[in-house]
Amino acid sequence: MTLIEITNLNVRYGSKPVLQNMNLSLADGEIVTIVGPNGSGKTTLFKAIIGTAPISTGKVKLRSNLKIGYVPQQLIIDQSLPITVERFLKVAQKTNANALEKALNLVGVEDILKFQMSNLSGGELQRVLLARALIGEPDVLLLDEATRGLDQPGVATFYRKVDDIRKNTDCAVLMISHDLHVVMSASDRVICLNGHICCEGAPDSVASSPEYKALFGSDVDGTFALYRHHHDHSHHSDN
Amino acid sequence: MLDDFMTRAALAGIGVSLAAAPLGCFVVWRRMAYFGEATAHAALLGVALSLAFEFSVLAGAVLASLLMAISVTLMAGRSLFLDTLLGVAGHTSIAAGLVIVSFLSGVRIDLMAYLIGDILAVSHMDLLLIWMGVVIILALIIWRWSPLLLVTLNEDLASANGFNSKRENFIITISLAIVVAVGIKVVGVLLIIALLIIPAASARSIVTTPEAMGFFAALIGASSALFGLNAAYIFDTPTGPSIVCVASLFFIVLSLISSFLKRKKHN
Numbered sequence: 089m090t091l092i093e094i095t096n097l098n099v100r101y102g103s104k105p106v107l108q109n110m111n112l113s114l115a116d117g118e119i120v121t122i123v124g125p126n127g128s129g130k131t132t133l134f135k136a137i138i139g140t141a142p143i144s145t146g147k148v149k150l151r152s153n154l155k156i157g158y159v160p161q162q163l164i165i166d167q168s169l170p171i172t173v174e175r176f177l178k179v180a181q182k183t184n185a186n187a188l189e190k191a192l193n194l195v196g197v198e199d200i201l202k203f204q205m206s207n208l209s210g211g212e213l214q215r216v217l218l219a220r221a222l223i224g225e226p227d228v229l230l231l232d233e234a235t236r237g238l239d240q241p242g243v244a245t246f247y248r249k250v251d252d253i254r255k256n257t258d259c260a261v262l263m264i265s266h267d268l269h270v271v272m273s274a275s276d277r278v279i280c281l282n283g284h285i286c287c288e289g290a291p292d293s294v295a296s297s298p299e300y301k302a303l304f305g306s307d308v309d310g311t312f313a314l315y316r317h318h319h320d321h322s323h324h325s326d327n
Numbered sequence: 328m329l330d331d332f333m334t335r336a337a338l339a340g341i342g343v344s345l346a347a348a349p350l351g352c353f354v355v356w357r358r359m360a361y362f363g364e365a366t367a368h369a370a371l372l373g374v375a376l377s378l379a380f381e382f383s384v385l386a387g388a389v390l391a392s393l394l395m396a397i398s399v400t401l402m403a404g405r406s407l408f409l410d411t412l413l414g415v416a417g418h419t420s421i422a423a424g425l426v427i428v429s430f431l432s433g434v435r436i437d438l439m440a441y442l443i444g445d446i447l448a449v450s451h452m453d454l455l456l457i458w459m460g461v462v463i464i465l466a467l468i469i470w471r472w473s474p475l476l477l478v479t480l481n482e483d484l485a486s487a488n489g490f491n492s493k494r495e496n497f498i499i500t501i502s503l504a505i506v507v508a509v510g511i512k513v514v515g516v517l518l519i520i521a522l523l524i525i526p527a528a529s530a531r532s533i534v535t536t537p538e539a540m541g542f543f544a545a546l547i548g549a550s551s552a553l554f555g556l557n558a559a560y561i562f563d564t565p566t567g568p569s570i571v572c573v574a575s576l577f578f579i580v581l582s583l584i585s586s587f588l589k590r591k592k593h594n
Contacts, residue, residue, distance in 0.1 A: 135483065171537050
């Protein structure tokens with residue numbers, strides 16, 4: 089079943105076109121990664137999905153009652169705002185005890201529930217944001233450079249968690265990432281974005297395509313297999 | 328009981344503080360202090376215009392603040408120097424307000440009453456209007472507390488959860504305009520922002536949750552109003568500034584205590 093269907097999307101900020109003729113469809117349980125250089129419209133695409141981008145033409149169609157778990161690129165909490173991790177996880181969303189415990193277990197934030205949000209390290213903050221997104225029992229997770237500021241082991245752990253989540257909750261994942269080598273092999277599909285879709289397809293075919301190499305250079309191949317997503321199940325996503 | 332001017336003054340002061348304090352938390356969290364200031368300055372222009380054209384001062388103040396808040400919000404999206412813009416708009420309003428009042432030669436207008444408030448002159452009607460404003464603001468803030476908090480934390484998170492962050496921001500804007508208007512009688516346009524920010528800042532050092540901050544800010548604000556009023560009576564000082572001075576004392580004492588406790592914890 090299609091969760092998100094984007095057709096001929098055009099977004100511009102002022103006179104500057106950010107996304108041109110974008111088409112994208114995301115099915116149940118799929119992991120799709122979006123790569124692209126800075127300013128290529130990746131975050132704008134997410135904003136179009138959550139409804140905050142100024143769409144000039146085109147359509148973003150979400151399945152009715154689609155629950156989105158959004159993990160933003162960063163969260164800056166002013167020191168003047170006192171809030172514990174526990175409270176943050178529950179702000180303005182319905183939580184049932186079951187989903188809460190499951191999300192906490194999956195992401196591993198039980199030990200920092202009483203911490204103040206403004207005192208968290210980068211890695212802890214990312215875990216909290218991911219946990220919050222999961223508590224809402226989303227149909228789709230949107231991860232916007234969710235591993236910004238993490239070291240390499242941290243990045244690998246994070247994507248292993250994402251994979252666990254998909255296995256445990258069968259929610260789809262749409263993610264933006266700069267960690268090309270780590271992320272691409274964990275995805276079902278990779279979309280290479282630069283204002284428009286340059287190329288898309290299975291990770292290996294995108295990595296070897298000339299468009300991709302033109303954008304990112306060819307030296308990324310060397311570290312490509314740092315983490316691989318092992319398929320021990322099937323997704324039935326192509327029917 | 329309401330015939331006693333001190334009782335009316337106390338009720339007016341407590342009312343405005345109760346509404347201002349939780350709203351003030353959002354102003355502090357979102358770093359909107361300067362925005363609030365410009366809104367308050369616009370109120371003076373509203374007051375001047377309503378005196379010139381002889382319509383309700385309260386309505387003039389609400390309209391001018393609202394107009395300022397909305398136009399600045401709209402401009403903010405398009406301009407990078409919001410701070411400067413607020414400075415230009417806010418100070419222009421206060422200057423224009425003062426110029427307009429100088430033309431009103433017929434009546435002798437005590438401008439100080441609008442600049443620093445005149446809580447002892449609160450009438451029954453004023454009290455009714457103030458409390459109506461208070462109830463509206465408190466109802467809005469309590470009803471929208473969680474969405475407002477989420478929008479304050481991160482607008483995109485709020486949108487992803489299906490909230491309209493523009494609408495939530497508008498609630499803050501409206502409440503700000505109302506609090507400025509009803510606060511004019513109590514502490515005046517120059518000091519109303521103090522009633523928003525100082526109780527919230529004082530509460531910050533003793534709390535760990537946003538809700539507690541809202542609650543203690545209200546408590547500190549209301550206490551400041553009561554003690555300030557008494558102090559003004561005893562020492563024969565202007566009431567508005569006295570109330571703000573007491574709030575500042577709360578801030579200083581609570582900050583000192585909390586930093587002392589923190590140091591003790593570290594040792």
